Amino acid sequence: FTMITKAAVVLSSLMFWVGDVSVGAWCRSGFASPGLPRPRLRQHDEEQAVFAFQQSHRMASAISPNALARSLDRSALFAVTEKTDRSQSSARLANTKPQHLDFDAAKKLLLSKTLPDNLEGGKEGIVAGRYSDRAELAYLVSQYFSACSDAFLSGNHDVTPQRASLMIEKLLELGMRYGSDGDRYHFGVRHHAMRGCNAQDEEGGSFDFYAFACDFVRPLIDLNRSVVLGIDNARRAFRQIEEGDNVVFFANHQSELDTPIMSILLETVGFGDEASRITYVAGHKVTTDPLAIPFSMGQNLICVHSKKHIMSDPATVLAKKRQNYKALAEILRMLGKGRAALWVAPSGGRDRRSPASGEVLPARFDLDVVEKYRLMGSKSKTRTHYYPLSMVTFELCPPPDFLDSGVGETRNLHFKPVGIAIGEELEKVTGVKNRCMFAETVENAVFSGYSVVCEALETKRQAENTHFTCAEADKKSEV
Numbered sequence: 001f002t003m004i005t006k007a008a009v010v011l012s013s014l015m016f017w018v019g020d021v022s023v024g025a026w027c028r029s030g031f032a033s034p035g036l037p038r039p040r041l042r043q044h045d046e047e048q049a050v051f052a053f054q055q056s057h058r059m060a061s062a063i064s065p066n067a068l069a070r071s072l073d074r075s076a077l078f079a080v081t082e083k084t085d086r087s088q089s090s091a092r093l094a095n096t097k098p099q100h101l102d103f104d105a106a107k108k109l110l111l112s113k114t115l116p117d118n119l120e121g122g123k124e125g126i127v128a129g130r131y132s133d134r135a136e137l138a139y140l141v142s143q144y145f146s147a148c149s150d151a152f153l154s155g156n157h158d159v160t161p162q163r164a165s166l167m168i169e170k171l172l173e174l175g176m177r178y179g180s181d182g183d184r185y186h187f188g189v190r191h192h193a194m195r196g197c198n199a200q201d202e203e204g205g206s207f208d209f210y211a212f213a214c215d216f217v218r219p220l221i222d223l224n225r226s227v228v229l230g231i232d233n234a235r236r237a238f239r240q241i242e243e244g245d246n247v248v249f250f251a252n253h254q255s256e257l258d259t260p261i262m263s264i265l266l267e268t269v270g271f272g273d274e275a276s277r278i279t280y281v282a283g284h285k286v287t288t289d290p291l292a293i294p295f296s297m298g299q300n301l302i303c304v305h306s307k308k309h310i311m312s313d314p315a316t317v318l319a320k321k322r323q324n325y326k327a328l329a330e331i332l333r334m335l336g337k338g339r340a341a342l343w344v345a346p347s348g349g350r351d352r353r354s355p356a357s358g359e360v361l362p363a364r365f366d367l368d369v370v371e372k373y374r375l376m377g378s379k380s381k382t383r384t385h386y387y388p389l390s391m392v393t394f395e396l397c398p399p400p401d402f403l404d405s406g407v408g409e410t411r412n413l414h415f416k417p418v419g420i421a422i423g424e425e426l427e428k429v430t431g432v433k434n435r436c437m438f439a440e441t442v443e444n445a446v447f448s449g450y451s452v453v454c455e456a457l458e459t460k461r462q463a464e465n466t467h468f469t470c471a472e473a474d475k476k477s478e479v
Contacts, residue, residue: 103149106161111141114172136410137172140291143413144168144220150415151219159219167216171294174212178297179290187287189326191301193276209298210263210276216295217260220396222417225464227456228269229449230422237387237422238274238341246340246382248373249278249422250442251389252362252450253345255397256292256411259299262343262391265420278341279334281327283349284320291411302327306348307366328376335380343389346370346442350399360394362450367439374438378428388423388442390449392457419457421449 115134148164178185196206237247255261259280266275279300286292287303304327305320334340347363354361377384395416400409423445429438 102161103145103152103164106165107141107145110165110169111138114169115141140411140413141168143411147413147415148219151222154222154224154415156219164219167219170212171216171291174209174294175290179293184288184290185293185297187296187301187303189303189323190330191287191296191299191303193300194297209294211298213260213295213298214263214267217257218264220257220413220415221261221264222415223264223268225417225457225460226265226268227417227419227453227460228265228421229419229453229456230424231269233387233422233424234266234269234271236425237385238271240385241274241339241341244338244382246335246338246342246377246380246384248342248344248377248384248386249389250365250370250373250386250446251343251345252351252391252446253347253349254351254360254391254399255393256286256350256399257295257397258391258393259343260295261393261396261418262420265418274341278343280343281331281345289409302331302342308348328372331373332376332380335376335384336382338382342373344369344373351394352399353394353401355401362390362447365439365443365446367436367443370439370442371435374428374435386426386428386442388426388445388449390421390423390446390453392419392450392453417457417460419453421453423449 115138145161145164145168148159148161151159177183194205194207194209195211196208237249241247262278263272263275266272277300279302282296282299282301282303283306284303286296287301304324310317310320310324331342334342346365346367346369348366348369349363351360351363353359374386377386396414396418398412426438426442426445429435
């Protein structure tokens with residue numbers, strides 16, 4: 001009987017390939033071209049898809065998760081969600097239960113395929129035996145599907161279970177390929193974004209890591225309730241870069257996903273190309289964590305070691321300092337050449353929630369870092385401009401409450417609005433006293449912009465009755 005039921009599942013899966021359209025193939029190719037029309041399955045195929053999906057749940061107790069994952073072709077999931085997506089679109093948000101069930105079913109099927117319960121031997125599943133903590137990965141998968149489900153329920157019907165499955169599975173695949181200890185991708189002092197355009201410089205790769213990062217993060221952002229402030233200041237900064245000058249953005253840093261968030265928000269106001277050319281000064285975590293590496297490969301980076309973590313391993317302190325010196329030399333070369341757009345977080349890490357108050361405020365800047373960039377800009381033969389950049393991104397992917405030099409942290413993902421504010425250009429100063437004042441002015445400008453973004457997000461929350469928590473907004477409500 002067991003053999004018959006297994007055969008029935010396999011035969012049911014094969015039926016999805018009958019007809020004019022191969023759903024699995026379309027999803028794989030159509031994902032790269034989201035503008036293509038969505039093909040419709042024949043009614044017979046739809047009914048068979050639903051029948052097979054229901055049967056798979058009834059037989060779950062008789063067939064192991066690994067056998068079920070092998071027997072159910074990915075096209076079965078796509079065929080089911082194709083039918084449910086149309087029913088969801090027609091029903092809109094009148095009944096939220098079916099949408100949650102669809103995303104939940106897609107999550108369970110993906111977990112059974114990529115993260116089977118039994119990892120012995122390292123032969124089952126896409127990432128079996130390559131990551132040390134299955135529970136952490138399963139939690140990440142669950143968080144991503146939950147956030148995508150919330151995005152769908154908010155009205156973004158471009159976010160579907162099959163698309164979420166493809167994105168999270170691709171992340172796990174890339175993390176395994178480039179983040180494993182034996183095959184880990186090595187970042188130099190300066191890293192150029194791997195866009196799949198130059199096979200020789202990109203080690204033969206043709207994959208656009210930048211586009212992948214943006215496509216992965218975009219469903220997590222509630223764009224309708226997000227804000228981009230200081231558009232005129234951004235326009236002026238990018239025009240200065242186009243004219244050959246340099247621009248340094250001094251920013252606070254809140255989320256592990258700040259770089260794609262920055263790109264996506266600037267893209268919404270017409271600066272998509274400019275955003276892709278920004279170079280981020282990045283710490284060691286984003287270049288050593290297996291799941292962060294694929295995102296970092298798509299960005300232009302200057303790789304440094306933060307003061308907060310440089311002493312974590314005494315045996316590597318000298319090597320880390322040498323790398324920092326090389327990074328400074330590379331920045332000087334960039335500034336001398338011109339047309340550089342640098343994003344710098346003078347705090348040396350992400351903002352943290354206060355354990356005592358629960359508030360999220362920008363971390364204090366290392367004023368010596370601000371002065372160092374001001375000094376490099378003044379030494380450059382090419383003119384350098386400085387802008388404060390305030391980012392409110394904490395709730396989308398909050399960091400742990402406590403500082404840890406290690407990698408592999410628990411990742412919480414949420415569907416949330418975010419915001420940035422580009423402040424007015426900061427005036428250059430001379431003299432020892434004025435130098436200290438410049439660093440403090442930078443910090444105050446970023447903190448002030450942070451409050452403005454919080455207020456703008458809170459205003460949208462009140463207008464549309466959505467949930468948003470911000471430190472400044474909380475203070476106002478208490479008053």
